[in-house]
Amino acid sequence: MVAPLLSPGLPRRLLPFAVFLTAFSIVMMILFMSMDIKALKHREQFNFSQDLDFHTVAQDNPQFIAYIRAIHLQLPPVFRNTADNASHIMNALPQNKLVARLLGYKKGGVFVEAGAYQHGRPSDTEWLELALGWHGLLVQPDPRDFLVLQRQRRHKALSVHACLSPTSYPKEVTFRQVPSMDDQTVRAQATFTRVKCFPLFSLLLAANMTTADFLSLHAEGAEMQVLKTLPFDQVRIEIISVDRHRLNEDSALVAFMVARSYKLVEVMNTCYIFKKENVNVLL
Secondary structure, eight states, X not given: OOOOSSOTTHHHHHHHHHHHXXXXXXXXXXXXXXXXXXXXXXXXXXXXXXXXXXXXXXXXXXXXXXXXXXXXXXXXXXXXXXXXXXXXXXXXXXXXXXXXXXXXXXXXXXXXXXXXXXXXXXXXXXXXXHHHOOEEEEEOOOHHHHHHHHHTOOTTEXXXXXXXXXXXXXXXXXXXXXXXXSOHHHHTOOEEEEEEEEOHHHXXXXXXXXXXXXXXXXXXXXXXXXXXXXXXXXXXXXXXXEEOOOGGGHHHHHHHHHTTTEEEEXXXXXEXXXXXXXXXXXX
């Protein structure tokens, strides 16, 4: 007589193991569902699809910095068309020449330019990159100007499509785009787009550039507000260029910068040039 393959008591002995495996599977399923919900909440924490001011997000929040670095900070292109580099190097802007002279024609410096290629104007840092081998960060909120920026293939510059927040926390605003054509009827047909705004300090942290040689600041009239968000005790910027908008704000801007150990070096048609007091000036 052939013995049965399974003894009558085997299912009874296996029952505790089956119960354990079933309970374990249920617990793990609940755990994974909980993790998915937490991850979704984390993504929604920095969801800028609504018109909100994110008061609770500090500008040095590690999760916020990681979010900028992973989602919004664009790496430099692999290569650049260098066919016309010579003309760029020869045609340095007066501001470029002054910054280079102030820093002793330093090689391999670090720049941060907010408003790069704004409304068809040349970049304040391109010559420094091509002629002196500098690298840095380019910030541009206007979608069309950001496309122009990308076409330049600045192979030593990170870039971000965002505006600078006038507050020490992130927000989102409606950006008004006006065609750069002379026809007033066309110019009146402005379009609007949503743009994310990050504090300047947050962008510096995301790009690992809390120490820089040159900051060129164009913020559509909000330069003072942006500067007020910057913790000058946690960053080191040698030369700062501030776009000129309202002449009656000269004294307030100069007083603000002097209080933070900067000296007004030059007043140009388009900008003010400030230097950190202990920087050696080569005039």
